[in-house]
Amino acid sequence: MTRTVLILNGPNLNMLGTREPATYGHETLDDIADMCRLTGERLELQVEFQQTNHEGQMIDWIHQARGRCAGIIINPAAWTHTSVAIRDALVASEVPVIEVHLSNVHARETFRHHSYVSAIAVGVMCGFGSNGYRLALEHFAQLIKA
Template sequence: MSRTVLVLNGPNLNMLGTREPATYGRETLADVSALCARTAEQHELTVEFRQSNHEGEAIDWIHQARGRCAAIVINPGAWTHTSIAIRDALTASELPVIEVHISNVHARETFRHHSYVSGVAVAVMCGFGTNGYRLALEHVSHLLNNKG
């Protein structure tokens, strides 16, 4: 059984550490990647860590995960609130999906309160900072270890 997890980051997450540090913190996407790699190693997982500002590219990666990966951890960024296409791709992947948001989107602007992704996710990590990625990968390990 595959223990590979696609960790997918949406638009503007390449700007972590410099974009709105009061909201998103000073950790960079490279720091998040390193956190995911450490967590994956502790739980005998393999991580494919990716980021794109291009919706079609992200959808292609989600499609490629089907049948190859064990789960998808996704921080869809603004696509959370706008992309039915990302939601449909996640559904088509037939994989467990865990949605991650660094900030508490429910304490922010009203338009951020709706997520197209949450309805297809097995869990949502919201407001834990970058620690949400660690929690998401730990939950994937829990799901895989307790499957069946």
Template sequence: MTRTLLVLNGPNLNLLGTREPATYGHETLADIEALCQRSAAEHGLALEFRQTNHEGELLDWIHQARGRHAGIVINPAAWTHTSVAIRDALAAVELPVIEVHLSNVHKREEFRHHSFVSAIAVGVLAGFGAHGYRLAIEHFAHLLKA
């Protein structure tokens, strides 16, 4: 069985560090990737880390994950609240999924309170900032040992 995790990031996350730091923190996406790589290595896992502003590209990456990855950590960003296609793709590949959000979406605008991904996810982490990614990777390490 593969011990590689796929970490996917949706739209506008390429702007982290400069985009609304009061909401999303000061870490850049490169900082988060480095955190994820360190965390994966600590647990003997490999990791692919990607970001896109194009929904179709994200769907393709999800489809390609079957048989190549042990699980998916995803921050779908705005697509969390709008994309049935991403939810369906994640369900179709039959891999465990952990949904991550930097901010606590439940303290924000009402439209952010609904997630199409949460119902098919093993777990959801929201409001832990970049540390949420580390927690997701640690949980996958636990799942892979079981």
């Protein structure tokens, strides 16, 4: 079985570290990518880390995971609440998915309480900051081992 985990990040996450640090923290997306790669090495997982502001690109990456990746960790950002297309692509990929959010979306604006991804994910991490990515990687390592 493949030990590749695809980590996908949606719109505006390239602005981490400068965008609303009181909500999202001071870490940059590069900091999170480095932490994920180090965690992957420790867990003997191959980590592929991507970010896009373009929905079609995200869907293409999800499609390419089918039959190639052991799991997808996705922070769909604003697409969480708006994109049926990303939800459908995740289902079509037939790859287990863990949804990650840096902030606790349930403690924020009401429109952020709905997720098109949560219902098809094996788990959801929200409010743990960048540790949510690490926890998701650790969970996939356990799933692959089992």
